[in-house]
Amino acid sequence: MSMKWVMRAKEKGAKVIHVDPRYTRTSKISDKYVQIRPGTDIAFLNAIVQYILENDLYDKTFIISHTNAMYKTNKNFEFNEGVFSGYSDEERKYNTDFWAYELDAEGKPVKADSLDDPQTVFSGLKDFYKRYTMEVSSGITGIPVETIKEVADMVVNNRPGTIMYALGMTQHTVGVQNIRAFGVLQLLLGNIGRPGTGINALRGEPNVQGSTDFALLFNYLPGYLSYPNHNKPKLENWTASYGSFRAKFLIHLLKAWFGDEATAENDFCYGLLPKKNANENYSIYRIFETAMEKKMKFLYIMGQNPMVSSPNLSVVHEGLSGLDTLVVADLFMTETASFWEKPGCDPSTIDTEVFFLPAASFLEKEGSLSNSSRMVQWRYTGIDPVGEAKSDLDMIDLLFNKIRDLYKDSSEAKDEIIKKLSWNYPTEKKAEAVLREINGYNLKTGELLNGIGEIQADGSTAGGNWLYAGVYAGNENLSKRKDNKTDPSGLGLFPGFAWSWPGNMRVLYNRASCDVNGVPYDDEKKLIWWDEQTKKWMGYDVPDVPVATDGPDTPNGQKPFRMNGEGVGRLIANSYSDPDYVNQTARDASSVPADGPLPEFYEPVESPTSNVLHPKVQINPCLKYPRIESKQPIGTKEEFPYVLCTSSISEHWCAGTVTRNVPWLNELVKETYIEIPEKLATKLNVKNGEKVKVRSARGEIEVKTMVTHRLQTLNINNEEVTVVWMPYNWGFKGLSTAASTNLLTIDAGDPNTWIQETKACLVDVQKV
Amino acid sequence: MNMNRRNFLKTAGLTGVALALADLGFNTKKIEASTKEFKLSGANEYTSICTFCSCGCGMVCHVKDNKLINLEGDPDHIMNEGGLCSKGSAMSVVPNSEERIPTPLYRAPRSNKWQEISWDDALNRIAEKFKKARDENWIEKEIDNGEEYVVNRTDAIGIVGGAQNNNEECYLMAKMARALGVVFLEHQARL
Numbered sequence: 038m039s040m041k042w043v044m045r046a047k048e049k050g051a052k053v054i055h056v057d058p059r060y061t062r063t064s065k066i067s068d069k070y071v072q073i074r075p076g077t078d079i080a081f082l083n084a085i086v087q088y089i090l091e092n093d094l095y096d097k098t099f100i101i102s103h104t105n106a107m108y109k110t111n112k113n114f115e116f117n118e119g120v121f122s123g124y125s126d127e128e129r130k131y132n133t134d135f136w137a138y139e140l141d142a143e144g145k146p147v148k149a150d151s152l153d154d155p156q157t158v159f160s161g162l163k164d165f166y167k168r169y170t171m172e173v174s175s176g177i178t179g180i181p182v183e184t185i186k187e188v189a190d191m192v193v194n195n196r197p198g199t200i201m202y203a204l205g206m207t208q209h210t211v212g213v214q215n216i217r218a219f220g221v222l223q224l225l226l227g228n229i230g231r232p233g234t235g236i237n238a239l240r241g242e243p244n245v246q247g248s249t250d251f252a253l254l255f256n257y258l259p260g261y262l263s264y265p266n267h268n269k270p271k272l273e274n275w276t277a278s279y280g281s282f283r284a285k286f287l288i289h290l291l292k293a294w295f296g297d298e299a300t301a302e303n304d305f306c307y308g309l310l311p312k313k314n315a316n317e318n319y320s321i322y323r324i325f326e327t328a329m330e331k332k333m334k335f336l337y338i339m340g341q342n343p344m345v346s347s348p349n350l351s352v353v354h355e356g357l358s359g360l361d362t363l364v365v366a367d368l369f370m371t372e373t374a375s376f377w378e379k380p381g382c383d384p385s386t387i388d389t390e391v392f393f394l395p396a397a398s399f400l401e402k403e404g405s406l407s408n409s410s411r412m413v414q415w416r417y418t419g420i421d422p423v424g425e426a427k428s429d430l431d432m433i434d435l436l437f438n439k440i441r442d443l444y445k446d447s448s449e450a451k452d453e454i455i456k457k458l459s460w461n462y463p464t465e466k467k468a469e470a471v472l473r474e475i476n477g478y479n480l481k482t483g484e485l486l487n488g489i490g491e492i493q494a495d496g497s498t499a500g501g502n503w504l505y506a507g508v509y510a511g512n513e514n515l516s517k518r519k520d521n522k523t524d525p526s527g528l529g530l531f532p533g534f535a536w537s538w539p540g541n542m543r544v545l546y547n548r549a550s551c552d553v554n555g556v557p558y559d560d561e562k563k564l565i566w567w568d569e570q571t572k573k574w575m576g577y578d579v580p581d582v583p584v585a586t587d588g589p590d591t592p593n594g595q596k597p598f599r600m601n602g603e604g605v606g607r608l609i610a611n612s613y614s615d616p617d618y619v620n621q622t623a624r625d626a627s628s629v630p631a632d633g634p635l636p637e638f639y640e641p642v643e644s645p646t647s648n649v650l651h652p653k654v655q656i657n658p659c660l661k662y663p664r665i666e667s668k669q670p671i672g673t674k675e676e677f678p679y680v681l682c683t684s685s686i687s688e689h690w691c692a693g694t695v696t697r698n699v700p701w702l703n704e705l706v707k708e709t710y711i712e713i714p715e716k717l718a719t720k721l722n723v724k725n726g727e728k729v730k731v732r733s734a735r736g737e738i739e740v741k742t743m744v745t746h747r748l749q750t751l752n753i754n755n756e757e758v759t760v761v762w763m764p765y766n767w768g769f770k771g772l773s774t775a776a777s778t779n780l781l782t783i784d785a786g787d788p789n790t791w792i793q794e795t796k797a798c799l800v801d802v803q804k805v
Numbered sequence: 806m807n808m809n810r811r812n813f814l815k816t817a818g819l820t821g822v823a824l825a826l827a828d829l830g831f832n833t834k835k836i837e838a839s840t841k842e843f844k845l846s847g848a849n850e851y852t853s854i855c856t857f858c859s860c861g862c863g864m865v866c867h868v869k870d871n872k873l874i875n876l877e878g879d880p881d882h883i884m885n886e887g888g889l890c891s892k893g894s895a896m897s898v899v900p901n902s903e904e905r906i907p908t909p910l911y912r913a914p915r916s917n918k919w920q921e922i923s924w925d926d927a928l929n930r931i932a933e934k935f936k937k938a939r940d941e942n943w944i945e946k947e948i949d950n951g952e953e954y955v956v957n958r959t960d961a962i963g964i965v966g967g968a969q970n971n972n973e974e975c976y977l978m979a980k981m982a983r984a985l986g987v988v989f990l991e992h993q994a995r996l
Contacts, residue, residue, distance in 0.1 A: 038860040038885050038893075208995070240859035242968030244975070245994055251975035253967050253992040259979055264988075267947050267954045294980060311958035313988040314947060321991040324963040332960060333989070335938035337931075339966025339978070341993045362934045366966070369904050377912065384917040392927055393910040393919065398899045399856040400866060400873060404971025406854055408861025408884070416971065419851035419868040420900055424907020425924060429966070429974045432928075437981045439932035451943055451957060451986070458984045471973035501976050519852075521883050531883050688891050690857050691996055698904045699895045772904065792995040 039201065039239055040066075046233075052195050054188055056081070057205065058682045059712065059762050060747040071188060074751050075682040075760060076209055076641035076797035077178040081185065082218040083636065084174030087166040088189040089225055096196075096227030101152070103549045103597050104224050104606040106159040109139040109147045116165055119654025121633050129659055133612045136634040138603075144616040146603055158609045162221070165635050168650060176649060177638065179751030179758065196226055197233040204241055205684065208796045210657045211632075211639055212787040217610065218636040224606045230549030230581075230597055232528050232562045237409070241691070243399070244406035247413075250504055250538070255319035259502040262287050263628075265307070266315035272307040273622075280602075280625040281617045285494035285503075292499035293474055296459040301496055309454040320791035321347070322784055325356030326665055337364040339429050340396065342692035344372035344379075345768040345777055348793040349735050349784040352668050354379065358387050366394040366429060369698050372768035372777075380769055396429055397422035404430065404468040405508075405516045410543070413508055414535045415516040430471070434462055469514060475501035476509035485509045488540050504538040515541070526577030528562060542579040548597035549606070555589040567594070601627045610634040632659040632788045641797040642785040643734075645674045645758045659788035669784065672734035677799035679717070680760045681733070683778050684796075689766040697771035708775035710741045712762045713802065718744040721804050728805040731763070733798055736780035739805055761802060765795070845875060852879055855893040856969065860884055862893055873900045938962050939985060963989035968996075 044066065047053055055067035056078075064070040073081055089095050100106040114136060115122050123135030138146035139156070152159045171182040178185075192198055200223065206215045219236045228234040240246060252259045262283055269275045276284040291305040299305040313319060321343065327333040329352065336357075347353045357363060357376045365374035370393070372379070377387045401422040407413045422428070427435075437460060444452045463470050477486040477500020488507040492498050500506055508515055520533030530543045537543055544550075547564040551557050555567025555574070565576030567589055574580035574588075583604075587593035596604025602615025602625040610629040617624035639657045640648045648655045663669030688705040689696040696702045711731055713723070723729055725744045730737055740763070751758045765782070767775035783798040848867040855862040863882025867875040876897035880887035899905075909927040910919040942961030947954050964982045967975050982990040 038858075038862050038888060038890055041885070041888060204996070241996060242859060242993060243854070243856045243861075244970060244972065245859055245968040247972040248968040248970065248975045248992050249994050251972060252979050253964075253975055253990055254994060255988055255990055258983070259976065267949060267956045270954055294984070308955070309957065310983060311986040311988055312954065312956040313958065314949075314956070319989050319991070321965060321993075321995075324965065324989050324991060327960065327989075328963075333963055334942060334961040335934055336963040336965065337935075339964075339974075340969030341966050343965070343993075346993065346996050361938065362931075364931055368899065368906070369902075370906055375912075378917075385915045388914045390914050391912040392931055393906060393912075394927060395906045395908060399969075399971075400853055400876075400896065400900050402971070404973045406861070406971050408854075409859040410861075412861060413972070414854045414861055414863075416853045417851040418853070419849050419866060420871055420873050423900060423902075423905045425909070426905070426907065427924070429970050430977060433974065433977045433981055435924075435928055436932060436935075437977075437984075439928055440935055440985065443932055443936050451945060454957070454984055454986070458980070460980075460984075468971065468973045471976060475972070475976055501980070505972075519881065521881050529883070534883050690892050691993070695856070695899065696892055696895070698902055699892075699898045702892065702895050705891060790995065 043201070052191055054191060058748070058760050069188060069191065071180055071184055072749060072751070074177070074179045074753055074758060075680055076211075076644070076794075077638070078206060078209075078215045079211060079218050079636045079638040080169065080174045080177040081180060082222055083166060083169035083638065084171055084185050085189040085192065086218075086222050086225065087169040088171070088186065089193060089222075090163050090166055094193045095225040097152075098552070099227035099549070100159070100225060100608070102553050102595075103230075104608050105138075105146070105603060105611060106152060106157065106162075106608055107148045108158050108603070108611070109149050109154070109156045110158055110161050110609065110611060111135075111137050111139050112156070114161065116635070116637070119637070119639075119648075119651030120658050121635075124658060129661055131631065131633070131659065133629050133631070136610065136612045136629065138611050138613055146613065158611065162608050162635070173649065176754045179753050192222070192226065196228060197231050198226065198228050199233055199235050199237060201237045201239055203239040205796060207790075207792055208794060209792075210642055210660050210662075210785050210787050210794045211636070212792045213630050213789040214632060214636040217630060220606075221608055221636065224608055227558075229606065230544065230546035231558060232544065232550070232564060235544075240409045241685070246409060246411060247405075247407040250407060251502060255313065258287065259290060260286055260504045262290065265310055265312050267312045268315055270308065270312070272304045275307070277622055278626065280614070280623045281494070281620045282625045285492060288494055288496055289477065289492050289498050289500050289503055292480070292496050293477065293501045294459060295457050296499070298457040299496065305496060306454075306457060309457065318791060320786065322352075322664070322786060322791065322793070325353050328356035328359040329665070329668075331359050333359070334361045336360050336362070338373060339366045342367070342371040342373050342694045342768070344376050345692035345694075345779065346765070347784070348779050348782040348795050349669065350777055350780045351736060352665075352784065354382075355668075358389060360389045362392070363389050364392045364394065366396045366432060367694060368396055368398050368426075369694055370770050371692070371694050372770050375770060378769075394432060395424060395426040396432070397426045401426070402428035402430065402468075405472060407538070410537060412535050412537045413505070413516040415514065430467055434467065472514065472516075473509055475505045477501070477503075477506050485512055487511065507540050508536050508538070526564065528564070528577070530578055532578070540579050542581055544578050545581055546597050547576070547578050547581045553589060553595065555594065601625070630789055632657055641794055643672050643677070643783060643797070643799040645678065645680055645799065646754050646756065649754055657788060660785060661788070662785040670734040672799040674799060677733060677801045678759070679800050679802055680758060681731070681781060681798050681800040682760060682762045682796050683765045683782055684762070685766055686764045689764070691766065692768065693766040693771060693773075697767070697773045700772060703773040706764075707773055708741065709738070709764060709767045709778055710743050711802065712743045712745045712748055714748040714750055714759060714761075715744055715746055716750050717759050717761070717802070718742065721802060723804050730803045730805050731781060731800050732803070733781040733783075733800045735783070738776035738778070738780055740776055761800065848874060855889065856896065857890070857892045862889060864889065864893070864896070873897055935962065935985070943986070958986045958988050960988065962987050963991070965991050967992045968994065
C-alpha cells in the first residue's frame with residue numbers, strides 16, 4: 038500500500054529510483070532502475086557518499102548545525118586493512134571505547150573551529166570514504182559506473198529525498214551497517230527531520246513495531262531498555278552502564294510489574310529479574326540450536342511458523358525434535374506444530390509432545406497495534422472467535438494464573454518473583470485494562486499519565502512502557518481516534534488520527550527541519566518552529582526537543598537527535614557517554630554498532646568473489662559463524678556457482694500460514710519457483726515451467742523454473758556472476774503446499790541483531 | 806449528522822439507485838423497502854487494522870448473525886483511503902474458513918496423530934510442563950572471572966511470538982516470560 042504514496046509523490050514530480058537484484062513491478066514505475074548484486078549495498082551507497090564528499094555536494098549548514106561533523110575524534114581512531122581500531126582478532130569483537138570523541142575536562146566532546154581540521158569527524162569521514170571510487174563500487178556491485186553517477190546526481194539534485202527500505206537491506210550479515218550507510222548519506226544531504234525526508238523501514242509484520250517496542254527480544258525490556266546482564270546485579274550497575282535518563286524508565290516499569298513490592302530500598306525488585314549471561318546469544322537461532330543439544334526443553338510459539346520462515350530449516354527441524362514439549366498457538370495448522378508429520382520423517386522416532394492451541398484471528402479480538410510510523414491503532418471486533426479459539430491475551434492470562442497457582446505453596450527464593458508480580462486483569466475489556474497499565478499511572482493521584490514528561494524516577498509513577506505514556510492521556514484511549522479531516526500542516530500529519538509514540542509525534546527529529554535559530558528551512562512546508570513571543574517550540578507536529586521551553590540559545594535547543602548524549606546526528610558513530618553531574622553517573626550512553634562506527638563493505642558469508650578492498654578480511658570481522666560446524670557448512674563458488682536471493686511476494690505472506698489457506702491467493706501464486714536469467718536457462722537447457730534441482734551446502738529442493746529477463750547476469754570484478762531468486766512462502770501444510778526455500782538459506786547472523794543472511798547465499802541449479 | 810465519507814458513499818449509493826429507478830417509472834417507496842435486502846443492510850459494522858505488512862491499513866468489517874459477511878478497505882483511513890492489497894482484501898476468508906482449528910489438540914510423544922483435548926486439560930498440562938522445565942533447569946548463580954553472580958533464570962524454556970499479536974498481548978508475554986525466569990524470549994522481528 039505504500040506504493041500508493043510513492044505514486045502520489047511521482048504525480049507531483051518526485052523522481053523514483055529502485056535498487057533491487059531483480060526487475061519487479063516497482064522497477065516498472067520507477068524513473069531509474071538499478072540492478073545490484075545481493076549483499077553489496079554498502080559498496081553502492083558509499084560510492085554515492087564519496088561522490089558527494091569529493092564534489093562538496095553535501096548540505097554544509099545542516100551538517101555543521103545538526104551532526105557531529107565538527108567534533109574531534111580521539112587521536113587513536115583509525116581504519117586499517119578492513120578493521121577499525123579496538124578490534125580483537127581472538128574475540129572477533131571491538132572495544133568500542135576506541136571510537137570515542139576527544140573530551141574536555143567536563144567530559145563534553147571537543148569541537149574544532151573548522152570542518153577541515155584533520156581531527157574532525159568530517160575529515161575522518163572523507164578519509165574513510167575515499168577508497169569507494171565509482172570503479173571499485175561498480176566492480177563489487179555489478180552496477181555500471183555511469184549508473185552510479187546518474188543515481189548520485191539524482192539524489193543530490195532532488196532534495197528533500199526519502200529512502201524506503203525493507204528486509205532486502207537488513208537480512209544480511211551487514212544488515213545494521215547497510216542502514217548506517219543510509220544514515221550517513223541522508224545526514225550529508227540534510228535529508229532527516231524535514232517533511233519528505235528520512236529513512237523509512239517498511240516493516241514486514243503487522244505489529245512488528247509493537248512487538249519490538251514491547252521487547253519480545255532477548256536483549257531488551259519494554260521500551261528498548263537494555264536487558265540486565267549477570268554482571269549488573271544491582272540497579273546502580275545497570276544505571277552506570279545505560280544512563281540515569283533510561284534508569285527512570287526502568288524504575289517506572291518495575292513499579293508496573295511489582296507494584297507496592299517495589300521500593301527504593303529493595304532496588305524496586307530489580308534483583309528478582311532473571312539476568313542473562315552477557316557473553317551469550319539468546320536469539321531464536323540459539324533456541325533451536327540448544328534444543329538440538331537437548332538443553333532447551335519447553336518451547337511456546339505464538340503466531341509464528343519457523344518451520345517455514347527460518348533459515349537453514351534442517352536445524353529448526355532437529356531442534357523441534359529435541360524438545361520435550363512444544364506448544365503452538367495459531368489460526369491454522371502450521372508446519373511447526375506438525376513438524377513430526379513432515380514428509381519423509383518417521384513420527385515414531387520423535388519424542389516431542391505437542392500442544393496446538395487454536396488462536397482467535399485479528400478480526401476476532403480487540404487490542405492495539407503499532408505500524409511502521411509508530412502509529413498505535415485500535416482493532417475492534419464484532420464476531421466471536423471460531424470454534425473454541427481464544428485470543429493470545431486470554432491464553433497468556435489463563436496460563437500465567439495456572440502456573441502461579443502451582444507455586445502458591447512454595448517458599449523457595451526462586452519463586453519469590455512469581456508471587457510478587459502484579460497480575461490481575463479483568464475478564465471483560467481486558468485489552469483496554471492492559472493498555473492502561475502500559476500507559477501508566479501517577480501512583481499518588483491514581484490518574485493515568487498524560488505523557489512521558491510525567492514519569493518519575495522515585496517510584497511514584499508506574500507504567501509498562503515509557504514510550505506509550507500518553508496513549509491513554511485524559512483517560513481516553515487515543516488509539517481509537519479517527520479524525521481524518523484536520524491537518525493544519527497540509528502535509529498529511531492528521532494529529533487527531535490515532536496516536537503515535539512518543540507523545541503523538543509524527544516526524545521524528547523534526548527539530549532538524551529548523552536552522553540553529555529555530556526557523557524552518559522551508560517556510561512553505563514547516564513542521565515546527567521556535568516562537569519568540571511565547572518562548573516555546575510550537576508547530577503542526579509535536580516538537581522533538583528535550584524541553585519545549587528551552588530555546589535555540591540553550592544547549593537543549595540544539596539537540597535534534599536528543600536520544601544521543603551529544604544530541605546531534607552521528608556521521609561517525611562515535612561512542613559517547615553523557616555525564617550526569619547531579620547523580621554522578623552517566624546521563625545517557627547510547628549504543629553504537631558492535632561491528633564498526635562506519636559502514637564498511639564486507640562480502641556475504643557465501644560469496645562468488647573475493648573482497649577487493651581487503652582480501653584478508655573477506656566477511657564482517659565480528660561475525661561468528663558457523664556456530665555448530667556440522668550443521669552450518671559454508672558453500673564455495675566452485676561447488677555452488679550462483680547467488681540466491683530470496684523474499685516474500687505480494688500475494689503470499691511470510692510463512693504462508695494464513696495466505697496459503699486462502700483459495701484465491703493460491704490461485705494467484707500456487708507454489709515455490711525459481712526465477713533464472715535466460716542465459717542460465719540456455720546453459721542448463723531448461724525451459725519455462727520445467728523442474729530444476731536447487732542445491733546449497735545445507736539442502737536441496739525441486740521447483741519449477743521461471744525463465745526471465747528480469748534478472749541479467751552481472752560483471753563482478755571482471756567475472757560473470759549469475760543471480761537467481763526464489764520466494765520462501767511454502768511448506769507442507771495448508772491448502773497450497775510446495776518445497777520450502779529455507780532449506781537452502783544460510784543462518785549466519787548480523788553481529789548486532791542476529792538477523793540471518795537470507796538475501797545472499799550460494800546455490801547450484803541443475804535440470805531434473 | 807457527522808457525515809463521514811463512508812456514510813456518504815453508502816447513502817449516495819442508495820439514493821442514486823432510487824433516483825435512477827424512479828426515472829424509469831418505478832415506485833421508489835417499494836424500492837426503498839427492497840434495499841433492506843441489499844447485502845449489507847442490517848449488518849453491524851466494525852473497524853480493524855490489516856494483519857499483513859506494517860502499513861496499518863484500515864478495514865471495515867460487516868457482520869450479520871455473528872458472521873463476517875463483508876470486509877473492505879476503510880475509505881476514511883488516512884493510510885489506505887479505501888484500498889487494500891491482494892492479501893488484505895482476502896481476509897474475510899479467515900473467520901469463515903473450514904481450515905481453522907476449532908479445539909486444542911495434543912500429539913503424544915512418538916504418536917502419528919492429533920487428538921482433541923479440552924482447554925482446561927491443555928492449559929493444566931502446559932502449566933505443569935512449564936513448571937517442570939523451570940524447576941529442573943533453574944540456574945541460581947553463575948561464576949564469571951572468579952566472581953559469583955545471582956542470575957535467577959532458566960535456559961530450558963523458550964517463548965517465541967508476536968509480531969502477529971496485539972500490543973497488549975506482546976506486553977503480557979514479556980511480563981510473563983521475565984517473571985518466570987525466561988531469557989530465551991524472541992519473535993519474528995527478523996522476518
